[in-house]
Amino acid sequence: MSSSEQPVGEVQVHPQPAPPGSGPWARFVTWAGQDTIEDYSLRYAPKSFRKWSPMACAITALGGIAYLADYSIGASIAVSHGSASAVVAIIVAAVTIFLTGIPIAYYAAKYNIDMDLLTRGAGFGYFGSTLTSLIYASFCFIFFALEGSIMAQAMKLALHIPLALGYVLGSLIIIPLVLYGMTALAKFQVWTQPLWLVLFVAPIVFIATADPKGFNGFLTWAGDGGTERVTAIGVGAGAGVALSLIAQIGEQVDYLRFMPEKSETPPWRWWSAVLAAGPGWVILGAAKQICGAFLAFYVAGKVGFTAATEPIQQFLGGFGSVLHNDTVALAVATIMVLLSQVKINVTNAYSGSLSWSNFFSRVLHIHPGRVVWLGLHIAIALALMLGNMFAVLNTILGFYSNVAIAWIGAIVADLVINKPLLKLSPSYVEFKRAYLYSINPVGFVSMMVGSFFSILAFYNVFGDFMAAWSPYLALALAFFLSPVICILTKGKYYLVRPNPIREEIEKEPLWAGQTLLDIVDQKRYELPDMVHDCPFHGGTISSLTCTLTKCHDLCKTSAYIDSVTTATLRNAAEPQPTT
Incomplete structure (x- = not known):
């Protein structure tokens, strides 16, 4: 298709020039120009591409939470601190994740942007959000490695495949499924969801039917070194591990950005999909964690505490309570594990490729295509698997949650306080480089301070109690500091200059589907994706052209802003011609 035949709203990335020939780099550049592969990895998801219904978006997003790490997390908490503390910790963490997920899901679905673009405009600035892209x-990749490890454990037990080879096989089979982004993932998740739901409830139903006494003593199980009763330290430490999943909202948002226009969808359908696929994931997630804790209790006497945290052993015990043929039980358990892990790791790989694309495009001003960063992402995860990260699961997740929750806390404070209440943050989410300061201290400083003190607490600087509750220290500090810094700076560091296009769309949402010409690549892009004036290129450009241009932020210089302001005032002062 020639440029003149390019459909309105269909966008292509600006790849770096490829070397002559048809080598691998040229192939990547070709892929980078295909929207079904690229999936708008660096920008706003245009209205013309969002062809899915609210229900389709919700099912696709929820398909990604089939992961079995929840079973391992719930089991690990119960083994370490006892079942009673584990159940309370899981519920406490779930409530926290649900409440913080509501505003994030709403703004991402309304403005059709991913987590990285949302972070830029929610108090972090253009380069300030590069750190959160790494987070x-x-x-x-941590959870890709965790899920891949679980898959390899199943392959070893059922097929006698060595763990190292299982890690490699489990990584490679994900690539073709992720290659075509939302277009392929939507179909895959919808088709596999019914079978997964049946297998999900089967172990508990089997035990309740065949061995109802197997539930006796679960809530008083002390695990390996825990206690029979609920303790504050056990709840705090367990919730800290469960809170490592708070960044899962980012993966949900990667699908919710393809929601149809809010103004053109019945409110109940739109909100139902956003709440179910956004924060609603944690309801099923918490249920899986509690199931994991119970299944660990159920099989620990047979396989030991260490193996009891492995989902394949948990499902083998659950299915085996009815399927008394070990071979059949192992086959069904293996199908459950492999299906679950493929369903989640396509999401982990997809979201990771989006995040790496955003990070490197800002730092290096290049974008060879999402597929390149997909390869990098899987390579890092594979290295973690080969390093046996599964053995130190609690430590990794406990440390990570301190940083992740500070990031989420700062964003939520901006969305629920700084924007609607203080009105010092723009009412809309601005993500384009041309209008943002490089670093906004409102979110960036809040996150850094919250992370710093919570990590100190995590390493027991403030005593055992604060060590257990360190993630909540991060959340409280980041959430409190964001509006305080916003007030102190009077919201100065959100916008370096106004965006008249976005301001007009806020008044008339239907204009969002209109297009403007990018004078660099001569393609048309929808208005929310456009920069209205670029002095470097001399006209309107898309957000992607803006990202990849090495212009030293010419449009943000005082001289240029002053000249534009002066011209605007002069035009406003001139008498208007009469008709």
Whole structure:
């Protein structure tokens, strides 16, 4: 298709020039120009591409939470602190994750942007959000490695495949499924969801039917070194591990950004999808964690405390309570594990590729395509698997949650306090480089301070109690400091200059689907994706052209802003011609 035939609203990235020939780099550049592969990894998801219904977006987003790390997390908490503390900790963490997820899901779905773009405009600034891109990318590859480890454990037990080879196989099978982004993932998640739901409830139903006494003593189980009763330290430490999943809202948002226009969708349908696929994931997530804690209790006497945290052993025990044939039980358990892990790792890989794309495009001003960063992401996760990160699961997740929750706390404070109440943050979410300060101290400083003190607490600087509750220290500090810094700076560091296009769209949402010409690549882009004046290129450009241009932020210089302001005032002062 020639440029003149390019459909309105269909966008292509600006790849770096490829070397002559048809080598791998040229292939990546070709892929980078295909929207079904690129999936708008660096920008706003245009209205013309969002062809899915609210229900389709919700099912696709919820398909990604089929992961079995919840079973391992719940089991690890119960083994370490006892079942009673584990159940309370899981509920406390779930309530926290649900409440913080509501505003994030709403703004991402309304403005059709991913977590990275939302972070830029929610108090972090253009380069300030590069750090959070790394935090999010690390979440994706940590959990890709965790889920891959669980898959390899199943392959070893059922097929006698060595763990190292299982790690490699489990990583490679994900690539073709993620290659075509939302277009392929929507179909895959919808088709596999019914089978997964049946297998999800089966172990508990089987035990309740065949061995109802197996539930006796669960809530008083002390695990390996825990206690029979609920303790403040046990709840805090357990909630800290569960809170490592708070960044999961970013993966939900990666699908919610393809929601149809809020103004053109029945409110109940739009809100139902946003709440179910956004914060609603944690309801099923908490249920899986509690199931994991119970299944660990159920099988620990047979397989030991260490193996009891492995989902394949948990499902083998659950299915085996009815399927008394070990071979059949192992086959069903293996199908459950492999299906679950593929469903979640396509999401981990997809979201990771988006995050790496955003990070490197800002730091290096290059974008060879999402597929390149997909390869990098899987390579890092594979290295973690080969390093046996599963053995130190609680330590990794406990440390990570201190940083992740400070990031989420700062964003939520901006969305629920600074924007609607203080009105010092713009009512809309601005993500384009041309209008943002490089670093906004409102979110960036809040996150850094919250992370710093919570990590000190995590390493027992403030005593055992604060060590257990360190993630909540991070959340409280970041949430409190964001509006305080916003008031002190009077919201100065959100916008370096106004965006008249966005301001007009806020008044008339239907204009969002209109297009403007990017004078650099001569393609048309929808208005929310456009920069209205670029002095470097001399006209309107898309957000992607703006990201990849090495212009030293010419449009943000005082001289240029002053000249534009002076011209605007002069035009306003001139008498208007009469008709």
